[in-house]
Amino acid sequence: MDQDLRLIEAVLFASGAAVSEAALAERLGEGADVAALLDDLSAHYRGRGIRLCRIAGGWTFRTAEDLSDRLRLERRVSRKPSRAAVETLAVIAYHQPVTRSEVEEIRGVAASRGSFDILLEAGWIRPTGRRNGPGRPTTWGTTTQFLEHFGLESLADLPNLGELEAAGLIDPRPASAVVAAETAPG
Amino acid sequence: MDQDLRLIEAVLFASGAAVSEAALAERLGEGADVAALLDDLSAHYRGRGIRLCRIAGGWTFRTAEDLSDRLRLERRVSRKPSRAAVETLAVIAYHQPVTRSEVEEIRGVAASRGSFDILLEAGWIRPTGRRNGPGRPTTWGTTTQFLEHFGLESLADLPNLGELEAAGLIDPRPASAVVAAETAPG
């Protein structure tokens, strides 16, 4: 195989961007017929998995377009959201519409950005509007996807505090009931 | 050209790192003879400007070695590693997992902090764990990047490793301990 052709092949392969014919000519030195070499190379790769393409005034290798579907790989990943995310979701579900700072206030924890991101990614929460007041903060609520995921027909299906307590999910200390009653929405 | 061959070519080309045979098989689906396809592809690139190489446990394309001079037009001035750094790297590569004090013992020199820093910066070494014993010192080994940089398929590919092992020269213990163990009766 022609040494210049090999060099062009290697240069185009290793370059981080398309290479102009002028730059190729400079590399090859005087007397090289860059256009003819590119023709050769292009012919060689015709019908293969890689193709020589002319892009933005230069030449570069690209994978063949018809393979793009087979080059993609589908992966299903199953993730367990953090406790903070689950708690944030619960607070949003029960207190919606609720602002981010109200969620933080209810959870008694400051940072919740990561939790919101995960819940958004899962498609479980959505912005529902803005609260009148300083800064007009976004309010959040749950989505239809949320109901579907948890097998709920409507938000009214969420058990109320009394039912949660009866199910043993809330410590029935009197103080908690007092505080809960104080801060319950509505 | 065979569609599977085209796909392998495109996958290896598009991937930023070496691709294992298992990963290739997963992409090709059942019944594909990956080894035979790789042989075909390898034969196809023989003598060209790009070459199919086995590196770091997978397959990848690299520019042909003999073109190195003509490819190195843009002189990236890479600092030549000091003798101390090269020696330290060799000790870690051949004797891993090895502690810092074992490196010093083998080299017979105390200071090697700078060398470790340079090797870490190059991404060639990494902490691999801790040695049981007083102080539980960190042990060091080489990285995948190390294999990639030096074009090694695996650590078993280290030049001359077999002979050095046969000669009993791969042993990070202090020389006196090695000799004592060998001369000990039984």
Next chain:
Amino acid sequence: MTGAGTGSGRDEPPPGAGRADPEALRLDLDGYEGPIDVLLTLARAQKVDLARISILDLADQYLTFIGAARRIDLGLAAEYLVMAAWLVYLKSRLLLPDDDDDEGPSGPELAEALSYQLRRLEAVQDSGRRLMARPRLGRDVFARGDPEGLAIVRTTTFKVSLFDLLSAYGANRRHRVEVLRVPHDALHGMADALARLSRMAGTGMGWRSLARCLPPDPGDGLVFRSAVAATFAAGLELARRGLIEIRQPRRFGPIHLRARDAAEPSDRGP
């Protein structure tokens, strides 16, 4: 301990192999990594298999070398002298009959350990050179410069059950009791302070201390502090709007407020 396998280490001459030509010792120690490196270089110059080298001869050569180096540079690094001392000791152990009561390793064992260390270091140096001589990525061979990457489309499914959700809420409710609440109804707010100061500014008041701008019943303790803070903050806000001026003649001194000069009516509100 045959030296059969070590011969491969001698395929290529080490860089600067000639530097320790015993006839023309270069007394500059800068090029060496340490005493062991000097010993190894001296040993190599003998052009014998390291496994068969005479440690006794080597020790003598080292002592000669260091003796000469020391005449030139009295500040010779201590490690070189420590090695010299140790080699003198080793010589004595090799030359004098072994003391059977001795607990430590015998002279020949010490010599063997040194020989092993030299061979192992030689192997390391040789391996390092071989590694560096390989075609290296980014220097001799190149990877694809602009890999398109293999798209992996990830579909994430989140695993949470309704039970997880409800217990999280339950746990949250439970912890509510621990949240500290500060009764804030009794505190002075900025809205009142703004209204009050605006009224005062409207009457064209002259310099007046902050203390005399407080509400009629500022209270005490935390409530009093809130009155001061609210009034001061309201003052800053009105100053920003150009309605009043604030001055504090000295650090930590009293703060005074007054309405903006009537000569600048444009700065006033309608």
